[in-house]
Amino acid sequence: MHINGQYFQTIWADWHQSELMIIDQKKLPFQINIKKLKSFNDSFQAIANMEVRGAPLIGVTAAYGLWLALNEFHNDSDFRDDFLLACKTMKKARPTAVNLAFGVDKVCDAVNGVEDIARARELAFQCAELLKSEEIACSEAIGEFGCELIEQIWIEKGRKTVNILTHCNAGWLACIDWGTALAPVYKAHLKGIPVHVWVDETRPRNQGSKLTAFELHHEGINHTVIVDNAGGHLMQHGMVDMVIVGSDRTTRSGDVCNKIGTYLKALAAFDNKIPFYVALPTSSIDLTIKNGAEEIPIETRHDAEVRYAEGENGKTLLVPEYSPVVNHGFDVTPARLVTSLITERGICPASEDGILSLFAVKH
Amino acid sequence: MHINGQYFQTIWADWHQSELMIIDQKKLPFQINIKKLKSFNDSFQAIANMEVRGAPLIGVTAAYGLWLALNEFHNDSDFRDDFLLACKTMKKARPTAVNLAFGVDKVCDAVNGVEDIARARELAFQCAELLKSEEIACSEAIGEFGCELIEQIWIEKGRKTVNILTHCNAGWLACIDWGTALAPVYKAHLKGIPVHVWVDETRPRNQGSKLTAFELHHEGINHTVIVDNAGGHLMQHGMVDMVIVGSDRTTRSGDVCNKIGTYLKALAAFDNKIPFYVALPTSSIDLTIKNGAEEIPIETRHDAEVRYAEGENGKTLLVPEYSPVVNHGFDVTPARLVTSLITERGICPASEDGILSLFAVKH
Numbered sequence: 001m002h003i004n005g006q007y008f009q010t011i012w013a014d015w016h017q018s019e020l021m022i023i024d025q026k027k028l029p030f031q032i033n034i035k036k037l038k039s040f041n042d043s044f045q046a047i048a049n050m051e052v053r054g055a056p057l058i059g060v061t062a063a064y065g066l067w068l069a070l071n072e073f074h075n076d077s078d079f080r081d082d083f084l085l086a087c088k089t090m091k092k093a094r095p096t097a098v099n100l101a102f103g104v105d106k107v108c109d110a111v112n113g114v115e116d117i118a119r120a121r122e123l124a125f126q127c128a129e130l131l132k133s134e135e136i137a138c139s140e141a142i143g144e145f146g147c148e149l150i151e152q153i154w155i156e157k158g159r160k161t162v163n164i165l166t167h168c169n170a171g172w173l174a175c176i177d178w179g180t181a182l183a184p185v186y187k188a189h190l191k192g193i194p195v196h197v198w199v200d201e202t203r204p205r206n207q208g209s210k211l212t213a214f215e216l217h218h219e220g221i222n223h224t225v226i227v228d229n230a231g232g233h234l235m236q237h238g239m240v241d242m243v244i245v246g247s248d249r250t251t252r253s254g255d256v257c258n259k260i261g262t263y264l265k266a267l268a269a270f271d272n273k274i275p276f277y278v279a280l281p282t283s284s285i286d287l288t289i290k291n292g293a294e295e296i297p298i299e300t301r302h303d304a305e306v307r308y309a310e311g312e313n314g315k316t317l318l319v320p321e322y323s324p325v326v327n328h329g330f331d332v333t334p335a336r337l338v339t340s341l342i343t344e345r346g347i348c349p350a351s352e353d354g355i356l357s358l359f360a361v362k363h
Numbered sequence: 364m365h366i367n368g369q370y371f372q373t374i375w376a377d378w379h380q381s382e383l384m385i386i387d388q389k390k391l392p393f394q395i396n397i398k399k400l401k402s403f404n405d406s407f408q409a410i411a412n413m414e415v416r417g418a419p420l421i422g423v424t425a426a427y428g429l430w431l432a433l434n435e436f437h438n439d440s441d442f443r444d445d446f447l448l449a450c451k452t453m454k455k456a457r458p459t460a461v462n463l464a465f466g467v468d469k470v471c472d473a474v475n476g477v478e479d480i481a482r483a484r485e486l487a488f489q490c491a492e493l494l495k496s497e498e499i500a501c502s503e504a505i506g507e508f509g510c511e512l513i514e515q516i517w518i519e520k521g522r523k524t525v526n527i528l529t530h531c532n533a534g535w536l537a538c539i540d541w542g543t544a545l546a547p548v549y550k551a552h553l554k555g556i557p558v559h560v561w562v563d564e565t566r567p568r569n570q571g572s573k574l575t576a577f578e579l580h581h582e583g584i585n586h587t588v589i590v591d592n593a594g595g596h597l598m599q600h601g602m603v604d605m606v607i608v609g610s611d612r613t614t615r616s617g618d619v620c621n622k623i624g625t626y627l628k629a630l631a632a633f634d635n636k637i638p639f640y641v642a643l644p645t646s647s648i649d650l651t652i653k654n655g656a657e658e659i660p661i662e663t664r665h666d667a668e669v670r671y672a673e674g675e676n677g678k679t680l681l682v683p684e685y686s687p688v689v690n691h692g693f694d695v696t697p698a699r700l701v702t703s704l705i706t707e708r709g710i711c712p713a714s715e716d717g718i719l720s721l722f723a724v725k726h
Contacts, residue, residue, distance in 0.1 A: 234570025
């Protein structure tokens with residue numbers, strides 16, 4: 001997508017210079033800083049320090065990071081032990097793991113059995129590039145399917161602006177391009193459908209006000225930032241036509257684990273008969289579990305995220321040290337509150353039958 | 364209640380010095396600053412600048428402010444025009460008005476027809492003191508009734524700690540003493556019932572993390588501050604036994620207008636079969652309206668509250684200027700989601716019959 005009118009992806013590599021470029025997302029939206037990663041350690045740190053974030057982007061960064069590792073090994077004949085160690089290390093860069101491990105394993109498999117380091121470098125690079133392309137195609141397909149839903153609402157409401165509420169950031173900054181929850185919004189905008197997005201600020205890390213609003217601004221899409229408390233009131237007053245959120249993990253039965261607070265918006269949408277959609281790549285569906293609230297462990301993150309607010313003028317203390325704080329990163333929205341899932345394979349009900357029907361068709 | 368072990372009310376007057384003392388709530392919790400108000404204008408500014416806030420406290424401050432006005436008039440024979448002008452001016456100190464106008468009218472009535480300014484001063488002072496005492500008694504009665512509900516849950520769960528979630532600040536700082544939503548918590552604590560309070564930070568002004576947490580800390584009550592997004596997750600996991608919130612205005616049918624975000628917590632409580640109580644003085648029930656969501660106008664407040672976070676280290680910008688922001692101050696929780704109302708006249712269902720039954724009994 002675009003920043004100041006210029007086309008960007010969240011990550012790109014230069015084969016000849018052995019360099020990886022990322023947008024340093026810790027500095028957004030207040031500074032737009034392109035950072036060069038020149039070594040395995042640079043890429044590891046970029047993931048660990050959250051200069052890149054979002055499951056698909058982490059996976060692709062890890063894959064390129066292993067290519068950078070291969071570029072650093074000088075002993076041609078004996079690189080494979082070092083390489084396996086790099087793979088193992090990279091998997092520890094963030095605790096969430098699923099896409100990170102996926103990206104690492106892809107490159108590891110591609111290089112497996114190759115004895116010539118020059119060839120291994122080529123294969124690792126090609127593998128990372130392919131993974132990146134697949135992520136883009138996946139996001140774009142989600143966008144196309146989701147756009148049909150927006151268009152339908154637009155027609156139903158007499159071609160008036162469609163008001164969409166979203167929570168957290170599930171846009172192109174979390175992926176490579178397009179995004180998940182925001183991909184349908186971008187597609188609708190390109191098609192000339194008038195949209196307006198209500199952006200939940202998404203405490204404690206404010207990915208909504210910092211990243212989603214940034215993305216929408218630079219695509220020229222109408223939007224308004226609200227506190228996380230506001231969505232229910234807007235829905236009661238007919239100011240929201242649909243909700244689209246992303247997902248970190250979805251169970252076989254359609255329960256959706258996503259950023260803390262998603263469940264509250266799903267309840268409000270249900271209470272006001274507003275469709276609640278979840279946009280996700282099918283790779284994030286965990287077919288091994290059924291009951292999300294019972295089976296998905298919820299990460300407890302650092303107190304400081306709640307205790308402080310961090311903005312352009314630095315950090316400011318909100319909660320004095322005498323008060324304990326707890327910081328759960330995610331919650332689970334039961335399938336019964338989800339209207340449909342929007343995936344790269346199509347749209348389906350948030351149910352076991354719905355999800356299995358996606359996988360029944362060959363792609 | 365207490366600050367650093369010392370007993371405090373939010374406001375107190377010294378007849379002999381013609382002074383009014385308040386806790387400057389804009390500085391809390393980072394500075395505990397007792398401010399002297401020596402003139403009508405001082406008291407007007409304290410209300411307008413939100414150094415005092417909370418409907419009952421505003422009403423009492425306004426009443427004392429008129430006593431300070433009388434102390435300033437030197438022309439004994441001709442004070443009544445000046446006094447009526449002061450009354451009119453005071454009503455404009457804040458837009459919300461109901462309790463503010465109530466306090467002003469009380470003093471105005473008390474002084475009505477009195478020609479001796481010395482006597483008028485005595486009557487105005489006595490009126491303000493009575494209003495203050497009535498507010499304290501009202502809060503304490505709410506506390507006693509609400510405590511019974513906490514005790515019942517405590518017994519039902521085998522005398523284990525009762526976990527109570529609250530939103531915003533409806534504690535003694537919003538009143539004179541005790542509070543509304545927090546009064547039952549204080550009474551339970553005094554009775555030896557173990558309680559733990561989940562404190563919603565309550566963006567955008569963070570009255571939860573700044574005022575509610577401060578109050579609970581100084582009363583020695585276990586509490587944990589959470590982001591507004593977290594309550595639903597806690598309820599799903601059995602970590603909340605009951606919700607108690609305050610109310611700015613409640614309709615004849617039991618719809619509750621309160622701080623933005625209250626409705627989302629009510630939905631989550633209902634979905635998880637957790638009792639949701641609203642603690643309020645019956646003076647805040649508006650018998651003239653029935654449908655809260657349709658009939659109660661919702662104040663839109665200044666953008667800056669959402670755009671910035673304000674803490675001990677000053678303000679920090681969260682939402683860049685290119686993004687529009689909207690800041691609705693309140694929302695309406697439909698009566699169907701409210702388990703009961705806790706008032707100074709007793710506990711009743713959130714329904715027209717329930718509310719009218721409170722007024723049928725003489726007190």
